[in-house]
Amino acid sequence: MxxxxxxxxxxxxxxxxxxxxxxxxxxxxxSLKARAEALSERRRPRxxxxxxxTPRERLxxxxxxxxxxxxxxxxxxxxVDTDDRDAxxxxxxxxxxxxxxxxxRCMIFVDDSGIAAGSAVAKTSDKIQACLDxxxxxxxxxxxxxxxxxxxxxxxxxxxxxxxxxxxxxxxxLSAAGIPTIAVLHGPATAGGAYMPGLSDxxxxxxxxxxxxxxxxxxxxxxxxxETNEEDLxxxxxxxxxxxxxxxxxxxxxxxxxxxxxxxxxxxxxxxAAAETTPAYDPPALDPDQIAGLVPVDYRKSYDVHEVxxxxxxxxxxxxxxxxxxxxxxxxxxxxxxxxxGIVGNNGPIDPDGATKAAQFFxxxxxxxxxxxxxxxxxxxxxxxxxxRAGMIKHGAKxxxxxxxxxxxxxxxxxxxxxxAGNYGMSGVGFSPDFLFAWPNATTGVMGGQQAALxxxxxxxxxxxxxxxxxxxxxxxxxxxxxxxHFDAQSDAFYTSGRMLDxxxxxxxxxxxxxxxxxxxxxxxRRRTVRPNxxxxxxx
Numbered sequence: 001m002x003x004x005x006x007x008x009x010x011x012x013x014x015x016x017x018x019x020x021x022x023x024x025x026x027x028x029x030x031s032l033k034a035r036a037e038a039l040s041e042r043r044r045p046r047x048x049x050x051x052x053x054t055p056r057e058r059l060x061x062x063x064x065x066x067x068x069x070x071x072x073x074x075x076x077x078x079x080v081d082t083d084d085r086d087a088x089x090x091x092x093x094x095x096x097x098x099x100x101x102x103x104x105r106c107m108i109f110v111d112d113s114g115i116a117a118g119s120a121v122a123k124t125s126d127k128i129q130a131c132l133d134x135x136x137x138x139x140x141x142x143x144x145x146x147x148x149x150x151x152x153x154x155x156x157x158x159x160x161x162x163x164x165x166x167x168x169x170x171x172x173x174l175s176a177a178g179i180p181t182i183a184v185l186h187g188p189a190t191a192g193g194a195y196m197p198g199l200s201d202x203x204x205x206x207x208x209x210x211x212x213x214x215x216x217x218x219x220x221x222x223x224x225x226x227e228t229n230e231e232d233l234x235x236x237x238x239x240x241x242x243x244x245x246x247x248x249x250x251x252x253x254x255x256x257x258x259x260x261x262x263x264x265x266x267x268x269x270x271x272x273a274a275a276e277t278t279p280a281y282d283p284p285a286l287d288p289d290q291i292a293g294l295v296p297v298d299y300r301k302s303y304d305v306h307e308v309x310x311x312x313x314x315x316x317x318x319x320x321x322x323x324x325x326x327x328x329x330x331x332x333x334x335x336x337x338x339x340x341x342g343i344v345g346n347n348g349p350i351d352p353d354g355a356t357k358a359a360q361f362f363x364x365x366x367x368x369x370x371x372x373x374x375x376x377x378x379x380x381x382x383x384x385x386x387x388x389r390a391g392m393i394k395h396g397a398k399x400x401x402x403x404x405x406x407x408x409x410x411x412x413x414x415x416x417x418x419x420x421a422g423n424y425g426m427s428g429v430g431f432s433p434d435f436l437f438a439w440p441n442a443t444t445g446v447m448g449g450q451q452a453a454l455x456x457x458x459x460x461x462x463x464x465x466x467x468x469x470x471x472x473x474x475x476x477x478x479x480x481x482x483x484x485x486h487f488d489a490q491s492d493a494f495y496t497s498g499r500m501l502d503x504x505x506x507x508x509x510x511x512x513x514x515x516x517x518x519x520x521x522x523x524x525x526r527r528r529t530v531r532p533n534x535x536x537x538x539x540x
Contacts, residue, residue: 002317002318002319003285003310003315003316003317004286004306004307004309004310004316004317004318006286006307006310007304007307008290008293008294008307010290010293014296015290015293015294016293018292018293018294018295018296018297019292019293021296021297021441022292022293022295022297022439022440022441022508023292025297025440025441026292026440026507026508028440028494029074029075029440029494029505029507032075032078032090032494033074033075033090033091035089035090036089036090036091036112036115037056039089039114039115040054040055040056040112040114040115041054041114042114043113043114043115044114047113047114050209051252051253052186052187052209052252052253053186053253053254054114055095055110055111055112055113055114055145055147056095056110057253058110058145058186058253058257059095059108059110059145061253061254061257061258062099062101062108062143062145062257062260062261063099063100063101063108064099064100064101064102064103067099067100068099068100068513068517069097069098069099069100070097070098070099070514070517070518070521071095071096071097071504072096072097072098072130072131072134072503072504073091073092073096073127073130073131073500073503073504074090074091074497074504074505075090075091075494075497075498075504075505076090076091076092076094076123076124076126076127076497076498076500077089077090077091077092077093077121077122077123077124077127077498078090078494078495078497078498079494079495079498079499080121080122080123080498080499081121081122085494088498089115090498091112091115092120092121092122092123092124092126092127093111093112093115093116093118093119093120093121093124093148094109094110094111094112094118094124094127094128095108095109095110095112096108096109096110096127096128096131098134098138098140098517098521101141101143101260101261101264101265102261102262102264102265103265103270104141104264104265104267104269104270105138105140105521105524106140106141106142106143106264107131107132107134107135107138107140107141107142107143108143108144108145109128109131109142109143109144109145110144110145111144111145111146111147111148113147113148113149113186113187116149116152117147117148117149118147118148118149118187119148119149119150119151119152120148120150120151120152121152121155122155122160123498123499123500125160125163125164125166125167126500127500128167129166129167129170130500130503132167132170132171132174133170135174135179135181136170136173136174136177136179137434137525138521138522138524138525139179139524139525139528139530140179140521140525141179141180141181141182141264141267141269142171142174142179142180142181142182143182143184143260143264144181144182144183144184144196144200145184145186145257146183146184146185146186146187146189146193146196146197146210147185147186147187147188147189148187148188148189148193149188149190150188150189150190150191150192150193151164151191151192161192164192167196168192168195168196168199171195171196171199171200171536172199172535172536173536174536175199175201175536175537176532176533176534176535176536177530177532178530178531178532178533179530180201180202180267180269181199181200181201181202182200182201182202182203182204182260182263182264183196183197183200183202183203183204184203184204184205184206184256184257184260185197185203185204185205185206185209185210185211185212185236185246185256186206186209186210186253186256187206187209187210187211188211188212188216188234189211189212190211190212190213190214190215190216190234191214191215194212194213194214197212197245197246198212198245198539199536201536201537202247202248202263203239203245203246203247203248204246204247204248204249204250204256204259204260204263205236205239205240205246205248205249205250205256206236206250206251206252206253206255206256207236207237207249207250207251207252208231208235208236209236209253210235210236210246210250210256211230211231211234211235211236212234212239212245213230213233213234216230216233216234217229217230217233217234220233236249237249244539245539248263272528272529272530273524273527273528273529274527274528276523276527278337278338278339279335279338280338281314281315281335281337281338282314282315283314283315284310284311284312284313284314284315284316284512285310285315285316286310286311286316287311288311288312288509288511288512289509290311291308291311291312291508291509291511292507292508292509294307294308294311295308295415295416295439295441295508297441299377299379299416299417299441299443302347302348304347305330305345305346305347305375305377305415306318306330306332306345308345308375308415308511309330309332309334309343309345309375311512312336312511312512312515313334313335313336313343313512314334314335314336314337314338315335317334317335318332318333318334319332319333319334320332321333321357321361322357322361325353325357326351326352326353326354326355326356326357326358327347327354328346328347328348328349328350328351328354329344329345329346329347329350329351329353329354329355329357329358330343330344330345330346330347331343331344331357331358331361332344332345333370336373336512336515336516336519337512337516337519337520339371339516339519339520339523340368340370341365341370341371341372341373341519342361342362342364342365342370342371342372342373343372343373343374343375344358344361344362344372344373344374344375344426345374345375345377345415346375346376346377346378346416346422346426348378348379349378349379349380349381349382349422350378350380350381350382350396350399350422350425351381351382351387351390351392352382352387352390352391352392352394352395352396353395355381355392355395355396355398355399355425356395356398356399358399358402358425359395359398359399359401359402362399362402362403362406363402365406365408366406366407366408369408370408371408371409371410371411371519371522372406372408372409372410372411372427373410373411373412373413373515374410374411374412374413374426374427374433375413375415376412376413376414376415376416376418376422376423376426376427376428377414377415377416377417377418378416378417378418378419378422378423378425378426379417379419379420379422379447379448380419380420380421380422380423380447381396381420381421381422381425396421396425399425400421400424400425403424403425403426403427403431404431409434409518409519409522409523410427410431410433410434411433411434411435411436411515411518411519411522412426412427412428412433412435412436412437413436413437413438413439413511413515414428414436414437414438414439414442414444414493414502415439415441415442415508416439416441416442416443417442417443417444417448418442418443418444419443419444419445419446419447419448420446420447423444428444429501429502434518434522435503435518435521435522436502436503437502437503437504437505437506437514438493438496438497438502438504438505438506439493439505439506439508439511440493440494440505440507440508441493442492442493442496442505443491443492443493444491444493444496444501445487445490445491446487447487448487448488448491449483449484449485449486449487449488449491450484452483452484452487454480456479456480456483457476457479457480460476460479461476493505
């Protein structure tokens with residue numbers, strides 16, 4: 001293997017322009033996250049008056065200081081409830097990610113009770129379900145810091161209620177799979193939300209604040225005429241001494257989080273994961289910070305994806321696989337933090353030779369038990385008479401078959417365009433990669449807005465010609481503008497991340513660190529054994 005020799009000039013105008021545009025998008029990601037935090041912080045005086053910590057303070061008290069925390073689904077729900085980009089709040093009223101609690105890698109979900117008392121929004125259920133799926137797949141203890149007013153009945157939709165039942169099903173399945181689930185009641189859990197602690201293996205509840213009931217006191221009064229109060233009906237003391245729902249009572253938020261940390265330590269979860277020795281490695285010889293300048297924000301401007309690869313792999317050492325065959329599809333062997341992996345990227349559309357090469361490469365990676373990383377930047381598979389006759393469908397299908405049936409971890413990054421079936425061949429969201437992140441310049445969809453508009457323009461002209469009718473140029477021009485705007489509005493990374501078509505937008509300069517964390521999470525899950533049973537642990 002040889003060290004890659006870069007041709008990038010960091011002093012060039014194109015590099016400086018690329019960097020300025022990319023960092024502007026990165027700043028926008030941070031500003032959106034700050035929007036949710038600022039809204040949540042407005043409730044700080046009320047929480048402090050009650051003697052409570054804010055949701056972000058709870059998260060920071062729970063996880064190990066100085067250890068990495070991979071935040072997930074940070075932009076969930078952005079542009080879902082509203083199309084106003086200046087007002088939409090990301091996050092789906094929750095914080096989530098993979099972090100360490102007393103040295104144990106855990107999946108953590110925190111209700112953001114600073115925003116509308118933690119009420120669920122359109123994507124909240126999807127977000128927690130996705131986190132439960134991650135907990136199951138990677139055998140991570142699931143820790144939920146609970147304080148939510150529940151669903152907003154003014155936004156009731158029957159399908160949302162029906163599918164929310166999957167949350168409880170997944171919690172039960174986690175317990176049965178032998179993966180611990182822990183709920184910390186910092187505040188109310190009402191109606192269906194009461195089954196969050198009810199279906200958790202361990203419940204910690206804060207005295208005077210933690211509550212769980214199928215109906216709040218006001219609803220009980222309205223439904224039955226019974227007079228009661230929240231503490232007698234749903235409080236920590238009642239559940240700790242009468243119902244048996246609560247295992248551990250805490251004096252305040254900080255005490256509850258200390259109990260949670262101690263509980264995770266007592267689980268000794270790491271004893272079930274075989275030790276692993278990672279080979280020594282060198283950092284990239286080329287500076288990962290330069291990624292922000294070498295990649296154009298406009299996907300129509302070309303660059304060599306080797307330049308990106310060389311800035312995320314150990315020693316900037318790449319071994320090209322069949323570099324002169326299917327040359328626009330780049331397949332390399334390399335290592336990241338000492339872990340051997342295959343990496344596939346795009347220097348253009350995927351042609352029949354590129355698809356065939358990639359399919360073979362994937363099978364070889366699978367044979368060697370080598371994770372595959374996809375750097376997706378392609379406008380799709382090649383079209384046209386010559387490519388159809390060369391078997392584009394057949395060879396593209398080989399690539400799809402190989403991707404779908406890989407048994408090794410797959411980690412996908414949308415780093416530019418990811419259009420049409422090219423998205424599928426590069427392990428897009430529909431192919432359920434282990435982890436999927438986007439750069440802020442990413443653009444995904446069936447095709448670009450201009451391409452869609454031109455396609456429909458040609459269809460309309462062909463239809464008019466067959467009928468012998470005149471073409472209304474003004475009407476076609478308006479259609480072209482409308483279609484371009486319609487497609488482009490749905491294709492940028494901020495819109496798609498809001499719909500949870502990835503697990504979050506990352507700073508391109510953090511790519512190596514994110515990949516390293518994801519690879520280690522996958523490897524740890526493969527080394528871990530669990531003790532499943534027929535049914536989840538129940539309070540009897």
